[in-house]
Amino acid sequence: MTCRIAVLPGDGIGPEVIREAVRVVEAVGAATGIAFDFTEAPIGGAAVEATGDPLPPETEQACLAAGAILLGAVGGPRWDREPAARRPETGLLRLRKAVGAYANLRPVRVHRAMAGRGPLRPEVVGTGIDVLIVRELTGGLYYGERGLQQEPFGERAYDTMVYTTPEIERIVRMAFQLARGRRRRVVSVDKSNVLETSRLWRRVTEAVAEEFGDVELEHMLVDNAAMQLVRNPGRFDVLVTENTFGDILSDLAAALCGSLGLLPSASLGLPGRPPLFEPVHGSAPDIAGRGIANPLAAIASAALMLRYAFGLEREARAVEDAIDEVLAYGPWTPDIAPPGAPVAGTEEVGRAVALKVRERLAPAP
Ligand code: NAD
Ligand code: IPM
Ligand code: MN
Numbered sequence: 002m003t004c005r006i007a008v009l010p011g012d013g014i015g016p017e018v019i020r021e022a023v024r025v026v027e028a029v030g031a032a033t034g035i036a037f038d039f040t041e042a043p044i045g046g047a048a049v050e051a052t053g054d055p056l057p058p059e060t061e062q063a064c065l066a067a068g069a070i071l072l073g074a075v076g077g078p079r080w081d082r083e084p085a086a087r088r089p090e091t092g093l094l095r096l097r098k099a100v101g102a103y104a105n106l107r108p109v110r111v112h113r114a115m116a117g118r119g120p121l122r123p124e125v126v127g128t129g130i131d132v133l134i135v136r137e138l139t140g141g142l143y144y145g146e147r148g149l150q151q152e153p154f155g156e157r158a159y160d161t162m163v164y165t166t167p168e169i170e171r172i173v174r175m176a177f178q179l180a181r182g183r184r185r186r187v188v189s190v191d192k193s194n195v196l197e198t199s200r201l202w203r204r205v206t207e208a209v210a211e212e213f214g215d216v217e218l219e220h221m222l223v224d225n226a227a228m229q230l231v232r233n234p235g236r237f238d239v240l241v242t243e244n245t246f247g248d249i250l251s252d253l254a255a256a257l258c259g260s261l262g263l264l265p266s267a268s269l270g271l272p273g274r275p276p277l278f279e280p281v282h283g284s285a286p287d288i289a290g291r292g293i294a295n296p297l298a299a300i301a302s303a304a305l306m307l308r309y310a311f312g313l314e315r316e317a318r319a320v321e322d323a324i325d326e327v328l329a330y331g332p333w334t335p336d337i338a339p340p341g342a343p344v345a346g347t348e349e350v351g352r353a354v355a356l357k358v359r360e361r362l363a364p365a366p
Contacts, residue, residue: 013284015073021351045075045089055092101271119259136247262295
């Protein structure tokens with residue numbers, strides 16, 4: 002069996018961190034004999050520059066022909082004044098829709114070695130944080146009708162949030178199923194005190210919950226959820242929410258881990274379509290080109306790819322254990338280095354993880 006991977010480095014630090022993720026997957030191949038086949042294709046600003054289109058047809062075809070898609074990040078100040086059709090982010094949204102990736106899983110775990118290195122007090126982190134954010138990814142404000150109109154006294158802009166029963170059912174059902182393999186607690190986050198979409202979300206969630214008598218359901222308003230995530234993150238197991246709330250809450254949760262450079266994601270969807278794996282962070286224009294971006298979120302995304310796209314559980318675990326070892330003992334990029342410790346670059350960290358992966362999967366006799 003050959004594992005076919007479409008590699009979309011994208012913009013800014015995207016290519017820098019994806020290079021290290023590919024290095025680690027190659028180390029898995031070298032240690033196990035599993036065949037990985039990589040096809041690289043442009044997306045985002047890089048694709049706009051090359052073709053005028055942030056998701057060229059060739060890229061979309063390469064993705065649909067692959068068993069998995071590994072993506073860096075898209076966007077940057079250079080394209081911030083472009084019309085929507087030529088924006089890098091539009092390419093990513095079109096790709097998510099094209100592969101039907103409606104379920105974005107963002108696991109948030111705080112490694113014990115990171116306690117005290119992030120913004121939270123060690124006693125808050127030390128209770129053990131293990132939250133799975135399940136973000137709806139192909140509906141809501143991101144895909145609703147939007148527009149900009151001239152008015153006599155200025156302009157008028159609008160974006161619309163739309164959700165249908167089937168869209169809510171499938172994502173909430175996925176969250177409940179995942180909770181069964183964990184601590185059996187689901188918190189559904191909405192804004193049902195204001196939004197009609199949220200009131201529908203709540204009703205549908207309660208109906209789905211009937212199928213899962215063994216899983217506990219709690220509803221929480223999104224503003225309170227933001228506060229609870231900081232105050233007492235240990236109380237969350239699975240957190241399911243709509244697209245925009247999930248985007249915002251996952252960056253907040255990333256800060257709990259110590260750095261946005263640590264959080265991976267897996268976007269799963271329609272059967273027969275390739276899943277998409279990407280770090281939660283963006284193209285980080287403020288540090289791009291300096292070789293200091295943290296590659297661990299991209300590498301952890303590759304681990305999720307091994308698990309969910311190819312069923313390679315042992316190999317995924319080896320990568321995750323190697324990441325934990327590097328978090329504990331270094332080398333560290335500047336965003337996570339303990340005070341006073343020497344700092345390393347993106348490539349040094351990638352090489353360290355790849356080496357430890359080889360040691361774990363093919364121990365010396
Ligand atoms: P960002 O996630 O790129 O960066 C936010 C902050 O986190 C910056 O200070 C950055 O230096 C830091 N950071 C991010 N990743 C890091 C890493 N791996 N290692 C160390 N530090 C890291 O968010 P932003 O600055 O708001 O957005 C920049 C661009 O990225 C925008 O064009 C945005 O649209 C795009 N974006 C893309 C994606 C994606 O492709 N999935 C996700 C988020 C943002
Ligand atoms: C993310 C990003 C994207 C999103 C942007 C770049 C469209 O912020 O993956 O979290 O909002 O979904
Ligand atoms: Mn985001």
